[in-house]
Amino acid sequence: MxxxxxxxxxxxxxxxxxxxxxxxxxxxxxxxxxxxxxxxxxxxxxxxxxxxxxxxxxxxxxxxxxxxxxxxxxxxxxxxxxxxxxxxxxxxxxxxSDAFWQRRLLAIRAAGKAWGRGRAKPERLCVEYLSANPTGPLHFAHGRHAAVGDSLTRLLRFAGHDVVREFYLNDAGNQVAALALSVWTRYMEAARAADATVPAVVFPENGYRGDYVRGIGRELLARDGPRWVGTEPPADIEPVRRFAIERCLAMIRATLERFGVDFDVWQSERDLHENGEVKATLEVLDKAGFIDRRDNAVWLRTTALWGDEKDRVVVKSDGLPTYLLADIAYHRKKLSRGFDSLCDIWGADHHGHIPRMQAALKALGAAPDRLSVILIQMVSLLRDGKPVPMGKREGEFVTLDAVVDEVGRDATRFFYLMRRHDTPLEFDLELAKRQSMDNPVYYAQYAHARCASLLRRAATLQAPSMPLDEELARGLSLPEEIAILRRLSDFPDLLSDAAAAREPHRLVQYIQELAAEFQSYYTRLQKVHGDSILPQKRQRVGDWHATWDWKRTAARLAWVEAIRQVLEIALSLVGVSAPSEMKRAEAGEEVEGL
RNA sequence: GCGCCUGUAGCUCAGCUGGAUAGAGCAUCGGCCUUCGAAGCCGAGGGCUGGGGGUUCGAGUCCCUCCGGGCGCGCCA
The missing domain is CATH 3.30.1360.70 (Arginyl tRNA synthetase N-terminal domain)
Structure with a gap:
């Protein structure tokens, strides 16, 4: 079955x-x-x-x-x-029938960690997400991309697909050029601080003003000494640029590592240019007859291809390729690697890019539906119910690291996944941080810890060993118990639906429902049914060990382990830990506010 | 102006390929600890699913229109 x-x-x-x-x-x-x-x-x-x-x-x-x-x-x-x-x-x-649901427990327990793992027709998928300019630390909005992308790929893998996770590194073009110039300017400032004869330079208008740029400038001085000192940016600024990108990338990698997000492939845009893949892509598009040359520039006929609003420039009149052309080259490369389908996760502000890319795919002879794009809406941070102000001008954005520092990795990941990706997210820092029942993360983790705690205690009771079989499972006869068996049984269908719809937030939904149902049962068992899973202290008198209904207890413990297992699987798919006990942080341990 | 997303309880949001009486958390109010972990449970109030039209046996879900939000409309990335 x-x-x-x-x-x-x-x-x-x-x-x-x-x-x-x-x-x-x-x-x-x-x-x-x-x-x-x-x-x-x-x-x-x-x-x-x-x-x-x-x-x-x-x-x-x-x-x-x-x-x-x-x-x-x-x-x-x-x-x-x-x-x-x-x-x-x-x-x-x-x-x-109840017997049917009771029997499902055997299947769930037999599957163990693999419960819900998909087995049908695996596809080769490439999921690209979080792709960003390596011009500074990741900020909190990137966190949503990271959380959604990572959870989605975990989900797709669990569903049985072969998934490659890719980060497209936009290390070419104006943004990194501006970064390099910014770093060089800060480098000059640092040099001048040490040696007053170094000339003063003006910080570029569109430069990156974050403090980290000063740090990189100082590191550059420490590494290279005064080699790049001059009144003008050095003609060969390439080593400075490489250094700046390297440092920014290191920051990004460090943030992702502590956030528990990993990639299989880091594709450099610059490499695509240097390897000639961008040029080759232009030739392919040209041969296919979708290129126009006019107004001194080279255009892709996206209107004819995909009903785009207007044709798009792929090579500017200064002879340099646009971002679009490099991105097309990247997608062409991905297509040639034999993926069944490509999935890109972009910020919602990039939605205008979709018709262009679809048009490009068509021009390359690929079925446009081989690419699907997930758009992620904005995130706003709230504190005390008010938006946290974002001073972009001076580069004072809230980093993902700062959010993780304040509320912790588990809460951060959970909160980013609580909403459907195409609705804006309000991230309530106070709520995420609260160690109480209001906080959905702790609520879910608490349910898991409770299961674990029950199983720990059971182990100390020297209960007679009873293998789980159909007869034993019949001990789960309360309506609440059957209801939870039903929910556990639904898990495989939930996973395949969530994977097919590319909606990892459904996992979070499920976790909350299962946790609530178990917590409710747990209290009701005692208050309403006057029963308990394990003998409580006051019941352990006289000959209790001989008269206790161990059979029912064994059935319930097997069932609790199933609940724990499913919670653990689901939590792991959203990248949140499943603790076996809950510890309150000490008072005064709070991290500084943002 | 055009395009994409969006509008569901006071607030934040679920609602799977259209299904039967629209759900949850928070907030408010009222209960439950001689604790198998109260970081918990139970209950109450709270809705013309933005308005209007259409398709359908049946619409929160699909179509049209209007209104209100967000984002995008570069030889930027």
Whole structure:
């Protein structure tokens, strides 16, 4: 049986539909088998609306068709289908038996860490994200890209795909030139501070004013001495540029490392130019007939190719290639590496770039749908309910490091993934930092720690050993227990849906729901059912060890371990740790505010 | 002006390929600790899903339109 309950039920449904069709009761057999999880328990576990879709063509009332399908389902379903009912305008509702859900526990435990791992048709995917100018430290908005990209690639890999994570390094062009000039100017200042005969220079208008640039300038002086001193930027500024990029890249790598984000490939834009790949790409586009030369520049005919608003320049009138051309070369390179599809994660402010790139892909002879672009909306930081001011002018932006310093890596990653990527995110620093039940990160981690704690305690009780089998699993008979089994069983379908939709935030959603359901159960078991998983202290009197229901306890512990396991898997997919105990930070340990 | 995203409870947001009575957290109010971890649980109030039209058996979801936000419309990247 598949890990996906949905697949299992769909297969039964397919047979039932074929059966009803053979009996001449359906007009035609639909190719798709719509099946959805119900929202209300009265509607069972799964529902299909097929009869509603077939009614018109069949010329019969939908409820009649639903009855025909339901009848077949009852014949085929066996004991796993506890109830098949026709409801509403013509839904067929299917309820699976408690025994079915109890048996899922065996599958979940057998799978262990691999529960939910996808096995169907792996694709070769290339996910490019976070690509940035190496002109300074990553700022907090980059954090969302890093969190989404990293979690998405973890999810896709877990879903069974072969994924390469790429960082496109925009180390060519005006931005890094401005950086190099800025670094050189700060270098001159440092040199002048040590030696008053060094001439003063004016800081460039569009220079990078962050403090880190001063640091790099000083490092350059320490490494190279006065070699680059002069009244004008040196003609050969290349070594300065290389040094500046190297230093910035080192900062970026360090930030990513502590954020738990890793890449397989770092593609340098500069290399694409130097290796002739940019030039070669232009030739390919030209041969394909999509290049115009006019107004002293070279244009890609994106209007004709993809209905772009206007054609785009790929080589400027000064003879230099544009960013677009290099990016096309990069995508051409990726295409040639044999990926089934490419996924780019961009800032929403780059959406205008999409039609150009689609046009370029078409010009290169690739199906435009081989590229999908995920746009990430803005992030605003809140403190005390008010936006944290961003003074971009003086380079005083809030870095990702500063956010991680303040609220911690787990909370940062969790918060970046709480919202769908295409809605703006308000990042509440106070909430993220709070060590209380308001904070969704701790809430989820606490649920995991509670499971771990239960299992730890159980180990000390010298309970009789009882292997998990179908009979034992029947001990999970409370409605709350069945409900959680259902949710654990849904996990594989959730993962494949989230991976297919490229929406890692659904994991966070799921984590919160599972955590809440378990916490609720935990309290209710005692308050409402007057029961507990393990014997409590006051129950451990007299001959308690001999009379305690160890069988039920064993079933519940196996189930708690399943919950813990799924929480751990889900948390690891969002890059958040699953602690086995919660420790409060000491008072006074708080990091300085931003 | 054109294009993309967006508008759901006081606030922040879920809502899977259109499904049945639109959910959660925070905030507010009221309960639950002789604790298998209260970093927890239970309950209450709170909605014309921005307005209007359309498609459909059925719309928060699709289409049109209007209104309100965000972003983009360089031979910048």
């Amino acid at each position: 598949s890990d996906s309950v949905r697949t299992t039920v769909r297969e039964i449904l397919r047979q039932a539909v074929l059966g009803a069709h053979a009996g001449g009761q359906l007009g035609e057999v639909p190719d798709q088998m719509p099946l959805e999880r119900t929202k209300r328990p009265e509607h069972g576990d799964y529902a299909t609306n097929m009869a509603l879709g077939l009614a018109k063509a069949a010329g019969k009332p939908p409820r009649d068709l639903a009855e025909a399908i339901a009848k077949q389902l009852r014949l085929l379903g066996g004991s796993d289908l506890a109830e098949v009912a026709v409801a509403g305008p013509g839904f067929v509702n299917i309820r699976l």
